[in-house]
Amino acid sequence: MDKHKFETSAIRTQLSQTAHKEHSAPLFLTSSFTFDSAEKGARIFKGEQAGNLYSRFSNPNTEELANKLSEMEGTEAGMTTASGMAAVFTSMAALLQSGDHIISSKSIFGNSIYILDQILPSWGIEVSYVDIHDKEGWTKAFRKNTKMLYLETPSNPTLQTADLGYIGALCQQHKVIFSVDNCFATPYLQQPTLFGADLIIHSATKYIDGQGRVLGGAILGKKNHVSKCYDFVRRTGAALSPFNAWVLSKSLETLALRMDRHCANAATLADFLAEQADFSSVIYPHHRSYPQLDLAKKQMAQGGGLVGCEIKGGAARGARFINALQLHSKTANLGDSRSIATHPASTTHSKLTEAQQLDIDITPGYLRFSVGLEHIDDIIKDIDQALHHSRN
Ligand SMILES: Cc1ncc(COP(=O)(O)O)c(C=O)c1O
Secondary structure (H helix, E strand, C coil), rough: CCCCCCHHHHHHHCCCCCCCCCCCCCCCCCCCCCCHHHHHHHHHHHHCCCCCEECCCCCCHHHHHHHHHHHHHHHCCCEEEEEEHHHHHHHHHHHHHCCCCCEEEECCHHHHHHHHHHHHHCCCCEEEEEEECHHHHHCCCCCEEEEEEECCCCCCCCCCCCCCHHHHHHHHHHHHHEEEECCCCHHHCCCCCHHHCCCCECCCCCCCCCCCCCCCCEEEECCHHHHHHHHHHHHHCCCCHHHHHHHHHHHHHCCCHHHHHHHHHHHHHHHHHHHHCCCCEEEECCCCCCCCHHHHHHHHHCCCCCCEEECCHHHHHHHHHHHCCCEEEEEECCCCCCEEECHHHHHCCCCCCHHHHHEEEEECEEEEEECCCCCHHHHHHHHHHHHHHHCC
């Protein structure tokens, strides 16, 4: 049969039916699996025969999720991890060695910066950062020992866009593993492999779950890279629980529908915010005012579900505004059906110094909205009343 369309793969990539003839894939909540014989067990352990042994190694539910995500991202192989951070860490720890060099975009999630700043250097791995927009900086960053280039696009939390095609070509030329955290876009909006990415990292906790219930992560990409990451997790333990994999695989069935609504709501909200005198800037990758609009349109099918803005009056006004919100949740998560307002400087990126925050455009008054699936009129009404109440 021909390759399925995205929405069909998201629903029909499923485990084979068991003898019970269930319609929806069952949950395999088991830590281990039995062998028909000692000889068969030995063959599975040696890798000479396929089969499940133990859920830290493999489980039908994690396998279904990995296969589905790999299909959706268009990669050769895939695997799952206990969280998005486990995916980021595993991809680096499994593929880099002492003496290697990694180039990273400056504009990445705070905990990923922690791995690069605090963990990798203590293992003898060199790290250097490049401004996401600095084409010359990317070109000059490569060294003889560069092994990997890592970035997020759109980036957390300021929604900046990396030029995947340009950077992908550089990685190819230097034979460097190009690793992209695609958590904000999801494979429905952006497939980094089309632009040369070798590895795709996901926090499945975000849009892949979509309802703020479970943690999860995934590493997708070339077989040789994924199998090293798989061996690392299998032995070091950051395996995804079968229950979480089951939840996440079900969630993917509605990813396309949900993302369409997240994007439509976010685009409308961006238009509303842009008209308010309370904000000095509004950042939304498909908004007419977005500095890299052409690039964002080339790489992403729609603008995504996140909107950033700079509220006039800085951190104090931002806090008054967030406190006045009634419908929006005050939390640091994103990609939920519920709309969320976050103040990155005091939450997701609070471990950075103020100078480090400003260096990556996280100003004291920067706010990030994860636009949910509620009716857009209610979302806007809540923001409107909070703006009014926070004015003095
Ligand atoms: C871009 C990005 N990557 C990775 C992560 C880490 O994911 P998790 O919270 O599932 O560990 C996050 C979390 O916010 C994120 O925003």
